[in-house]
Amino acid sequence: MTPLPDFFESPLHLPFNSTSMDGFTLLPPDLEPPGTDGWWLALRSNALLLSEKGSIIDLPYGPCPADTSDSKSIFIGTWQGRPVRVMAMNQEEDVPSGFVLESLLSANPRMQPAHLSLGGLASQLLHWEANSCFCSRCGAALQRLPGEWGKKCEGCHYLHFPHIHPCVIVAVRRPGEILLTRKREWAPNRYSLVAGFLDPGECLEEAVAREVQEETGLRVKNIRYVGSQCWPFPSQVMTGFTADYAGGEVVVEEKELEDARWFPINALPDLPPKRSIARYLIDGAGAEAGTRDAGRGSRKP
Known part of the structure; x- marks a missing residue:
């Protein structure tokens, strides 16, 4: 356990x-x-x-x-x-x-x-450490900077620091459903959320909208930041969002995905482990849907 x-x-x-x-x-x-x-x-x-x-x-x-x-x-x-x-x-x-x-x-x-x-x-x-032995600008050896994690090139003197790559991940929702995707190499019936790296010249919210449209053909609105998680495999930071469905039909981007579809929030497939922000966002969407449903049920006509 x-x-x-x-x-x-x-x-x-x-x-x-x-x-x-x-x-x-x-x-x-x-x-x-x-x-x-x-x-x-x-x-x-x-x-x-x-x-x-x-x-x-x-x-x-x-x-x-x-x-x-x-x-x-x-x-x-x-x-x-x-x-x-x-x-x-x-x-x-x-x-x-x-x-x-x-x-x-x-x-x-x-x-x-x-x-x-x-x-x-x-x-x-x-x-x-394994990827910072030589300068990416001139090829000379790098030497560690005293008192910090950076390194300095012996040739052109350019400074290098640990690379951290920003990614977005998003729970896209519509009433009673959540959008989930799967890649071919994942375990059978394992689904997760739309995610991807930032492109040059875009903010996090723009990356969310682009990744959803590229991978599934859908448009989203009301993009809201939830939180982030360091993902050291090898050096990402996952920035988590929720977004609401704004239009379109699911069209799977087959170069990256095997499947993408809407799932009822109370009938989900196998999901990422709870140690991941993907699961945190999915569980949060389910809890929010349950709260809304409970609220509707308590209203008097």
Whole structure:
């Protein structure tokens, strides 16, 4: 059973956001305290190495729990007053005795929200490290800037900082129904919401309207911001919206989607896990519809 809650008070409390990291402080790598034991975030792809004692799994603490022959650890900050270091595990390395690999993308992860969120941050920072060795302008090597996460090109001196890519995701509604889409590679009967990256020169609301029309042929109105979620796979921030149906018939954009259709809010297919802002928006649409229906039922003619 997952220790994640079945309900999140707001998008702010969703996993992968800093609020879920329970007091973690991000610090630049060059501020690592020398010779101090701490927590380890060791990753193999999107799986986090955790210590396992009976039914209890936890972050490793103390000496490095994995082989460091091909990977250098990186200090990223402090958690519970102790240093936190990340490292990428060798793909062929055996899992050490007393440890287990747990996927960060599991629908029902066994780890605590703080562990899941810290693992996501580790994945995002390792992605930045792996893709920031050389300058994208001139090809020269990059050197870390002291006291921050940026890097400076040795050749043209251009400054580089971790890339975060803004995306929109939207729950489109009409009375009693919600618009859901699915991609071919998803699990059978799994549906989610229209989502996509921003284009140059558009604001978030414009991206919502464009993505809905491109993927489904529908027009929307009353676009309203709900909240956001860091999505570190590898480096997105998902900005969540609701919108009302304004017109058109569903026409599926088959290059991206396998299906798109209206579903009754009380008869939904398989949905994204509750750790995602997609599910938060879908659940919110259902709760709002239920409130409206209850309100109508209480009115006297």
